[in-house]
Amino acid sequence: MTPNWIQDAIFYQIFPDRFCNSGSSLNPRDTVPWNSAPQGHTFTGGDLKGIQSKLQHIANLGCTAIYLNPIFKAGTNHRYDTEDYFLIDPALGTLQDFKDLLDAAHQLNLKVILDGVFNHCSTLFAPFQDLLQHGEESRYRHWFTPYSFPLTHTPYANYATFGNHGSMPRLNTSEKDVQDYFIQVTLYWLSLGVNGWRMDVAFEADFLLWQRLREAVKSQYPEAYLVAEEWRDPFSYLQGDTFDGVMHYTLKDLWFGLAVHDGINAQAFVQAVQTLRNRLPAAHEKAMLTLLGSHDTPRVLTEARDREQTVKLLYTLLMTFPGAPMVYYGDEVGLNGGHDPACRKGMVWQEEHWNRSLYQHIASLIQLRKTQPELRQGTLEFLHADDRVVWYRRTENGQSTYVLINCTHMERDITLPFDAPDQTLMESLTGCSFSVRNGKLHLRSLAPRTSLVFTEVKSETPANPVLV
Structure with missing residues (x-):
């Protein structure tokens, strides 16, 4: 069963390094000014205390849940290269800072879900370091897929990677020990009060991992929300044995085809939506994470070619369709930006620079969705x-x-x-x-x-x- 709370949820996605900097004490070396043009390799110093200080903004907008991009120790601003799955990245704060954030969010009736990167890791992840040191004799030999020894990443990695990035070795998620490890990780953070997980590139990991993980999670935390990143056909993940829902990029593409790109007319749109809905088990449709953009896509305002009316139209679709809608941080005030890294710029907190008309439209739609049960x-x-x-x-x-x-x-x-x-x-x-x-x-x-x-x-x- 999907969690009871998800059918009423409205999410707000946060990319931690770019949301709010609470001060300079945690800033990584060479942190750039907050309003600098976003770069793939730079830090701007957003942290957990900064997020906590802006929770009221999220609550005022009307959202009821937060999706945090990765917060575990890593070497990049996006933190999809995890070094330690049990440690908060020191540039974001401490475990106590995270607990304080959780408590403050829950006091405002905001759920919090984390980003699980279980398909790949950093080369500094302890098991991979052991493999580097001991080669074929490493006890973690089967956690990865080395092609030969010794391991090297010049000019190309001689081991399986994510996206051909030598800095992100791919984990062998069909291995039982790897599955056991990530089940342990998942349950640990849930035990601290986390309300669910979004699983990164779920389509690349072994299906059995998600089946075993769901069984372990739901047996102890039946109200935990499990959602997969999936860009294509979500059907296989919605059979009740893996995820509650997926990030609904397929529906996003249909909305944009109709309202932005003039790629399909109304009749074709309706036919495509109906075909898609017919493949979604009814129990899961309300748990689909619906969205107009994320850290992996251009900003909705940019994709709509800066046409505010089109963005408003898209938000009307988002907030009146089935699913759990999500606002990507800054979209509510008119942030723009193309593909990564441009879509990951620092949040604007000077209200005089906000698009107040767009903010009010989104806030009004959220309030309408919350007061009209039929919209949820x-x-x-x-x-x-x-x-x-x-x-x-x-x-x-x-x-x-x-x-x-x-x-x-x-x-x-x-x-x-x-x-x-x-x-x-x-x-x-x-x-x-x-x-x-x-x-x-x-x-x-x-x-x-x-x-x-x-x-x-x-x-x-x-x-x-x-x-x-």
Whole structure:
């Protein structure tokens, strides 16, 4: 079973080195100024105390859970080259700093999940160092895949690696001792109060690792959330024996194809979404981690070619679709940036530099999602799809919310079908009222790139003047 809390969760992703620097005492040597252009090899000094100091920002936005990129001892700013899975990176703080962060987050009703990099490690990881020292006689010989001895990485590594990076040896996750080790790692951090794990490049690791890990985790921590990184078909990870959900990049691509790239029309979009949903077991759809961007993609504002209205439209999709939506740090205030490392710039904390309109749109959608159960738990039904327009309904316990996604690039009139002859609808973000007449909702001179979210106005509820 998936955790009960996940169906109501709204995540906020943090790349620790770039979120908030609490001071200079922990800064690695040669730390660059906070507003420096992001580089793959530089540190800007973000740390755990800095994250703790900004938890109220996350809570004020309306998020209910945090996904932290790796925090364990490593040699890079991204920390996907783990040196010690039981040690907080000293540049981020201490174990007590992490416990304090957990406590402070939980006091604000924020869950915290960690990033598990179990497919590969650093060359400074103790078992790999043992292999370097003892070669074929190493007790960790079978933890890795050496091609020959002695080991070398010049010009290419003569051992299996992640992404052909000699600095990141690939672990042999089919080996029982390796699986046992990472199960121990996972349970240790859960015992401290962590609420779940996101597993890095889960598709490269042995499937049995995830099956054994899930069994161990769920037997002790049934409410722990387990989510996989997966960029393609998520089906194999959603059979109830490995993960609760996956990062839903496949759905992201469909949203962007419709709203950003003009790659598919409304009918093709709906057909593709329905095909995808039909492959998702119903028990797992609410636990899919839905997103518009992450540390591995260009910023949503950049990918939308700096068109704010398109970003707002995408966030309407994100917050009104099934799944557990995630905001990548800084997207809510209008950070931009292309592919890594540009998508990992320092968070802007000077509010005068925020895009307040975008922030308010996202915060309002989050609040709407939290107050309307059907947006979190309800069914999804497409009512109309034509050209660049999609019209759908979320329903739970007889309560419905209707969503219009208008990807047209010019002002136009739109007529939408409605399953009641006469009705009054309120647009949830503006409070304006619209009238349904003879089973049709007529929207005149609708602005381009518009998204509207409607709820039904009950007869006893006074409405604003009707707009038609």
